Amino acid sequence: MLTFSKDAVQKQIMAEGIQLEVFGGDVPCVAVSGMTGAGLPELVETLSALAEMQELGAEETGMVQGHVLESRMQKGLGYV
Numbered sequence: 001m002l003t004f005s006k007d008a009v010q011k012q013i014m015a016e017g018i019q020l021e022v023f024g025g026d027v028p029c030v031a032v033s034g035m036t037g038a039g040l041p042e043l044v045e046t047l048s049a050l051a052e053m054q055e056l057g058a059e060e061t062g063m064v065q066g067h068v069l070e071s072r073m074q075k076g077l078g079y080v
Contacts (some may be wrong), residue, residue, distance in 0.1 A: 006031050009031075010022060010023070010029060013029070020050050028046050028050070030042050030043045
């Protein structure tokens, strides 16, 4: 199983030109784990706060769309 430190991931994101809040930018960063669920409540809280501050809303009907930032194929598990 591959593991990455939070700092290493944040530096890789910064290398792509995304300015994270922890480094003085305007993009929040929340560490989450899809395997353990750690950090998911903080992610929901952050998204809710951003949506409220920016007065974002969603249509009540229609398809939901999302984006995966990083994934890989693992034998026996499929895409992770």
